[in-house]
Amino acid sequence: MPQLNGGGGDDLGANDEMISFKDEGEQEEKISENLSAERDLADVKSSLVNESETNQNSSSDSEAERRPPPRSETFRDKTRESLEEAAKRQDGGLFKSPPYPGYPFIMIPDLTSPYLPNGSLSPTARTYLQMKWPLLDHGSLQSRQALKDARSPSPAHIVGPFCLEFPGQSDLSLHQFQLSNKVPVVQHPHHVHPLTPLITYSNEHFTPGNPPPHLQGDVDPKTGIPRPPQHPDISPYYPLSPGAVGQIPHPLGWLVPQQGQPVYQGFRHPYPTALTVNASMQSFLSSRFPHHMVPPHHSLHQTGIPHPAIVTPNVKQESSHSDIGLNSSKHQDSKKEDEKKKQPHIKKPLNAFMLYMKEMRAKVVAECTLKESAAINQILGRRWHALTREEQAKYYELARKERQLHMQLYPGWSARDNYAANQQGKKKKRKRDKQPGEGNEHREYFPNPCLSLPPITDLSAPKKCRARFGLDQQNNWCGPCRRKKKCIRYIQGEGSCASPPSSDGSLLDSPPSSPSSVAPSPSSKESRPQTEQMQPLSLTMKPAHQPLHYPHRHLLAGHPPPPSLVLLENSAAAAGKTPGAAHNGAHGDVSSSRQPGSSGAALARPLAASLCHSHSLHPNSTAPQPLSLVTKSIE
DNA sequence: CATCCTTTGAAGTCG
DNA sequence: CGACTTCAAAGGATG
Structure with missing residues (x-):
C-alpha cells in the first residue's frame, strides 16, 4: 500500500470519506499481511494508481495534492476481511452469483492500466484475476468459448457476472468489436480499465457468433440519437452516436475509443486511467470538447460523438x-x-453514487420489476450502503476519475455554470422548498424501521397513502401524500408499516425471482416484526434533517460499514438514549432512525448487519427485503 | 409538458 | 466554517 495513497495521491472519494478513513492507515499493513490475494491486487492497483497519479501529476498536480488519500486505501480495514468473507458466504441475493457479482472486477481495473505494457502484469495479478473473475467461476459455456477464442487473449475480463442476469440480451459481441474495428477492443485483462467495472460485461455480449442484433435500431428518445441496443445492465453512460455503434455502452462510454483510434487501442476504456491524460489522450479529449471549452483548436471528435456531459x-x-x-x-x-x-x-460529472445507480438500475428494475425511479433509487441507496467499502471505493474512484476527466475536458467549467443556467432559464424545477417544519418532521420519523429498511419500500412510498387508498380515497391520505411528499402515516404509525411492505415493499425489495428473498412474508409473523425491527438498523437512514450526506463519516471512522454503524447507534438508541441525545454530530444521521418501536430489536448484531447484503437475508427475514441490509444472522 | 419523487455525493452559495 | 441548496440520472406519477 503505500502507493495506494501515494501520500494521498489517489483521491478516491469524497473528502468526508477520506477523512473518516484517515486513521486507518495501519490497517493496510495488516491487510497486506493477511490478504495476500487482495494484496496482490492492491499492489497492482496501487502501482497503477501511482502510475496514473504520476502521470497525472504532470497534468494536474495541484489536484492530486490536495486530494486526500484514496478511499480505497482506507477501506482496507480490519473488518474488511470479515466482511468479505461474510459477503462471500452470503451472497445470495441481490447480486446473484458471486458475493458481489458485479464487483469482482473491482481490482481488476487497475490492471488495465494502459500504462502497463501488455504482459506487464505480474503473474499474481493475473492469477488473481482469474480467481476472481466471476465468469470463470460460473464457467458459462460462452465464457469458456471466449476464453478459448484466440482472438481474445483474455476474454475473461469481458465476461461479467451480470451476464447471468440478462441472458439473451447480448447486444454486442466482442467479436464484433474486434472484427468491426469499430472499437479497439482490448482483450487483455490488464487492459481493462478500472472503470470497466461499470460495464457489465456479459458473456453474451461478447459471445462470438452472437452478432449484435441490430446495432442501430434504438434511438434515444431524449436525444434522438440512435444508439446501440443496450443491455439492461449496461447503462450507457452517455448516448452514443450512430457512429458509435458497436461501442460498449460503458458509462463512460463517451470516452471509449472510437473507430480504432490508435491512441486508445488496447484500451477498453476511455480513461486510460483517467488519472492521467497523456498527450495523446489529451488530443483525443480535446477533440471531443466543445470548442468553447477546449482550447480553440478542438472540435468534436471525428466520430462526432459529443461528450456525454455536454x-x-x-x-x-x-x-x-x-x-x-x-x-x-x-x-x-x-x-x-x-x-x-x-x-x-x-453536465456535472456523476458522483460515485450516480455511477452506481447507472450501473445497477437496470438490475434493480429487472429484479424488482419496478420502474419508478424514485423507488428504485431508494433501493439503490440502500444497496449502496450495503456495499462494502471496497465496492464503494470502486465507484468513488470512478467518480473521481470522472471528475478529473471532466475537469480536463472542461477546464473552465464550474457547477455554478449550471446553476446559473437554470436560474436564468428557469427551466429547472425550482427545488421543492421543503417546509422546514414539515420536512423535518418526516425526516425525523423517517427513520422508522419500516421506512428505513428494505422494506423501505415504505420509505419509498412517498405515495404510500396513494398506494394504499388509491386515488379514490384521497381523503384518507395524509397531508404529505396529498402534496406528493413522503408519507408520514406509515412512518408514524407502526402498524401500517407491516402492511405496506407487502404491497409496495414486495415490489421494491424483493426480487421476484430470488427464492430466498421471496420468502415468506406471510409465514413470518415473526419475520415481519423482525424485519421491521431490524430495519431501523438499516443503513439507510440518512438523517433527513441532515441533508448531509455523510453517512460515511461515521462509517468510515468506525470502519464498519454503514449499516453496522447504524445498527450500533440504533442499539444505543434503543438502549435508552433519547433521540436528542443521540443526535449530536456524528450521530445525527442515526437520529432519524430512532423511532418509537423501532428499537429494540435492532440489535441485530451490528456486524452481521453490516455484513449482510440484502440478498443474504435470512430466510426469516421477510422476503420483501432483499434489498435491505437486514440481516441475517451470520453465524 | 414541467415538475415531483428519490437516492448520494460534489460543489456551489450564504450567513 | 457550517448549513443549506443545486444538480447530476432516471422514469413513472402528477398537476
Whole structure:
C-alpha cells in the first residue's frame, strides 16, 4: 500500500470519506499481511494508481495534492476481511452469483492500466484475476468459448457476472468489436480499465457468433440519437452516436475509443486511467470538447460523438425552431441566438453514487420489476450502503476519475455554470422548498424501521397513502401524500408499516425471482416484526434533517460499514438514549432512525448487519427485503 | 409538458 | 466554517 495513497495521491472519494478513513492507515499493513490475494491486487492497483497519479501529476498536480488519500486505501480495514468473507458466504441475493457479482472486477481495473505494457502484469495479478473473475467461476459455456477464442487473449475480463442476469440480451459481441474495428477492443485483462467495472460485461455480449442484433435500431428518445441496443445492465453512460455503434455502452462510454483510434487501442476504456491524460489522450479529449471549452483548436471528435456531459440544446433548439416557425420571430430569433450563444449545457460529472445507480438500475428494475425511479433509487441507496467499502471505493474512484476527466475536458467549467443556467432559464424545477417544519418532521420519523429498511419500500412510498387508498380515497391520505411528499402515516404509525411492505415493499425489495428473498412474508409473523425491527438498523437512514450526506463519516471512522454503524447507534438508541441525545454530530444521521418501536430489536448484531447484503437475508427475514441490509444472522 | 419523487455525493452559495 | 441548496440520472406519477 503505500502507493495506494501515494501520500494521498489517489483521491478516491469524497473528502468526508477520506477523512473518516484517515486513521486507518495501519490497517493496510495488516491487510497486506493477511490478504495476500487482495494484496496482490492492491499492489497492482496501487502501482497503477501511482502510475496514473504520476502521470497525472504532470497534468494536474495541484489536484492530486490536495486530494486526500484514496478511499480505497482506507477501506482496507480490519473488518474488511470479515466482511468479505461474510459477503462471500452470503451472497445470495441481490447480486446473484458471486458475493458481489458485479464487483469482482473491482481490482481488476487497475490492471488495465494502459500504462502497463501488455504482459506487464505480474503473474499474481493475473492469477488473481482469474480467481476472481466471476465468469470463470460460473464457467458459462460462452465464457469458456471466449476464453478459448484466440482472438481474445483474455476474454475473461469481458465476461461479467451480470451476464447471468440478462441472458439473451447480448447486444454486442466482442467479436464484433474486434472484427468491426469499430472499437479497439482490448482483450487483455490488464487492459481493462478500472472503470470497466461499470460495464457489465456479459458473456453474451461478447459471445462470438452472437452478432449484435441490430446495432442501430434504438434511438434515444431524449436525444434522438440512435444508439446501440443496450443491455439492461449496461447503462450507457452517455448516448452514443450512430457512429458509435458497436461501442460498449460503458458509462463512460463517451470516452471509449472510437473507430480504432490508435491512441486508445488496447484500451477498453476511455480513461486510460483517467488519472492521467497523456498527450495523446489529451488530443483525443480535446477533440471531443466543445470548442468553447477546449482550447480553440478542438472540435468534436471525428466520430462526432459529443461528450456525454455536454447536453446540446438540441432539443430545445428544435423546439425553439418550431416555435420560431410558428411564432414571432424576433423574439424567437433573439432567443435562438441566445441559445446558440449559450454553450452547450455541460453536465456535472456523476458522483460515485450516480455511477452506481447507472450501473445497477437496470438490475434493480429487472429484479424488482419496478420502474419508478424514485423507488428504485431508494433501493439503490440502500444497496449502496450495503456495499462494502471496497465496492464503494470502486465507484468513488470512478467518480473521481470522472471528475478529473471532466475537469480536463472542461477546464473552465464550474457547477455554478449550471446553476446559473437554470436560474436564468428557469427551466429547472425550482427545488421543492421543503417546509422546514414539515420536512423535518418526516425526516425525523423517517427513520422508522419500516421506512428505513428494505422494506423501505415504505420509505419509498412517498405515495404510500396513494398506494394504499388509491386515488379514490384521497381523503384518507395524509397531508404529505396529498402534496406528493413522503408519507408520514406509515412512518408514524407502526402498524401500517407491516402492511405496506407487502404491497409496495414486495415490489421494491424483493426480487421476484430470488427464492430466498421471496420468502415468506406471510409465514413470518415473526419475520415481519423482525424485519421491521431490524430495519431501523438499516443503513439507510440518512438523517433527513441532515441533508448531509455523510453517512460515511461515521462509517468510515468506525470502519464498519454503514449499516453496522447504524445498527450500533440504533442499539444505543434503543438502549435508552433519547433521540436528542443521540443526535449530536456524528450521530445525527442515526437520529432519524430512532423511532418509537423501532428499537429494540435492532440489535441485530451490528456486524452481521453490516455484513449482510440484502440478498443474504435470512430466510426469516421477510422476503420483501432483499434489498435491505437486514440481516441475517451470520453465524 | 414541467415538475415531483428519490437516492448520494460534489460543489456551489450564504450567513 | 457550517448549513443549506443545486444538480447530476432516471422514469413513472402528477398537476
